[in-house]
Amino acid sequence: MRIGFIGAGRVGFTMGKYFRIHDLDVVGYYSRTSEHAKEAAEFTDTCYFTDARELISLCDAVILTVSDSAISTVFSDICGPELSGKILCHTSGATSSKVFDNTSYQIYGYSIHPIYAISDRYESYEHFSNAFITIDGKKERLGAVTDMISKAGLRYAVIDSDCKSKYHAASVMASNMVCGLYGAAIRLMTECGFSEEDAGAALSGLFRDNAIGASEKGPVLQLTGPLERNDIATVRGHLDALSSEDAMLYRTAAAEVLKLAKVKNNDRDYSDMESLLKGDCV
Numbered sequence: 565m566r567i568g569f570i571g572a573g574r575v576g577f578t579m580g581k582y583f584r585i586h587d588l589d590v591v592g593y594y595s596r597t598s599e600h601a602k603e604a605a606e607f608t609d610t611c612y613f614t615d616a617r618e619l620i621s622l623c624d625a626v627i628l629t630v631s632d633s634a635i636s637t638v639f640s641d642i643c644g645p646e647l648s649g650k651i652l653c654h655t656s657g658a659t660s661s662k663v664f665d666n667t668s669y670q671i672y673g674y675s676i677h678p679i680y681a682i683s684d685r686y687e688s689y690e691h692f693s694n695a696f697i698t699i700d701g702k703k704e705r706l707g708a709v710t711d712m713i714s715k716a717g718l719r720y721a722v723i724d725s726d727c728k729s730k731y732h733a734a735s736v737m738a739s740n741m742v743c744g745l746y747g748a749a750i751r752l753m754t755e756c757g758f759s760e761e762d763a764g765a766a767l768s769g770l771f772r773d774n775a776i777g778a779s780e781k782g783p784v785l786q787l788t789g790p791l792e793r794n795d796i797a798t799v800r801g802h803l804d805a806l807s808s809e810d811a812m813l814y815r816t817a818a819a820e821v822l823k824l825a826k827v828k829n830n831d832r833d834y835s836d837m838e839s840l841l842k843g844d845c846v
Contacts, residue, residue, distance in 0.1 A: 565651075565712055568623035569593045570616055570638060572600035575655050576629035577685040579678070580608040582692040586716045594619045607686065617646050625651035625712065627676070632656045635663055647671050651705050657732040660725040661701035674701030674709050675728070678718075679735055693717060700725045746771055748813060752806075784828050791818055792825045796836055803840070815841050 567588060569576045572595040584590050592611035595601035605612035613619040620626055620642060630638050635654050648669045654661075657677040664673025680695035682688045697713050697720040699706070706722065713720045723731055746767070753763035777786040790798040799818070803811050818841050822834055 565589060565624045565708065566591050566622060567712070568619045568626045569604070569629055570619070570626060570642065571595060571629035571634075572597070572604035573629060574682045574685045574688065575678070576627075577604050577607055578682050578688040578692055579627065579629065579655070580604060580610065581689040583716055584608050584610070585689070588712065588715060591622050592619060616642050617644065620646040620650070623650065625653065625708075628652070628654040630654070632659050635659055639664060643667050643669065643671075645669065651708060653701075653709070657698075657735055658729065660728040662725050672702045672705040674699060674706075675725075676709065676713065677732075681739060696720065698723055698731060700728060742775075745813075745817065748810065752810065784824050787821065787824050787828055789821075791821045791837065792828065794825075794829075794832055794834055794837055796840055799837065800840060815843075 565588070567583065568591045569580050570593075572593050576593065576595075580590050580593065590608060590610050592613060593601040593604040593608075594613045594616040595604070598612070598614055601612040601614075604610075626642075626647070628635060628638055635656060639652075648671065651672045651674065652664055653674045653676045654663070655677055656675060657679075659675065661673045661675045664671055675698075677698045678692070678695040679698060680688075680692060682692075695718060697718050699709060699713070699720055699722045701709065710720060710722070749767055749771075750760060750763045753766065754760055758766065774786065790802075802814060806814055822837060822841065825832075826834060
């Protein structure tokens with residue numbers, strides 16, 4: 565399968581380089597900024613194009629690695645007879661493959677979203693084998709898309725397009741929102757007199773090792789702490805020490821932790837802890 569990329573940002577650089585390393589046939593890149601396409605082509609040892617339709621005509625599959633907000637516009641710009649009968653993918657986590665449905669041409673549309681934080685155009689490919697690809701789209705050419713992902717050595721799952729927003733919310737919870745909680749923890753440490761640098765140093769090992777444990781063993785087996793051991797006095801002390809805004813964040817996160825605790829210790833009575841987290845007197 566000959567593959568072309570439209571868009572030459574971090575995702576385009578990373579996927580193109582990774583695909584090339586795994587012997588997929590990457591034709592090259594088109595970008596509205598020609599210099600970006602040229603840089604991506606040099607990085608991946610492929611070609612760059614100043615005309616998107618020329619690239620499309622040489623490919624069996626075209627992958628749009630553009631921002632979520634640009635997918636519809638780019639699709640409208642490139643939609644034509646050159647795409648007829650071909651596979652067209654985007655890499656958005658929040659947008660489903662249905663964005664490609666509004667056309668009279670026979671296009672096989674898919675979303676191939678990597679669950680992976682791509683932070684650098686030139687380095688993220690080195691660990692892209694850790695990415696998990698979620699696919700939704702047409703049944704007719706689905707086998708060709710999954711073969712492409714398998715050949716690259718990546719794990720994948722196929723989901724229904726209607727589940728895309730819920731799926732993406734789960735991904736955000738496991739990545740961006742964790743960063744928010746970690747940021748809040750550092751802020752609270754600075755309120756206790758730590759410098760921001762010392763707060764980061766103090767929490768980094770705890771955060772990193774816990775994340776590794778949760779990902780390898782699962783969140784239930786990794787769970788420890790006052791909520792898990794049903795330590796009401798300690799949790800009450802936490803809530804008393806926090807501002808109303810931080811206490812609300814703590815209560816919301818703690819409610820999810822308590823669900824895990826109940827699975828881990830199904831013989832333990834957490835009813836008083838639940839009442840405390842709901843704001844009832846205990």
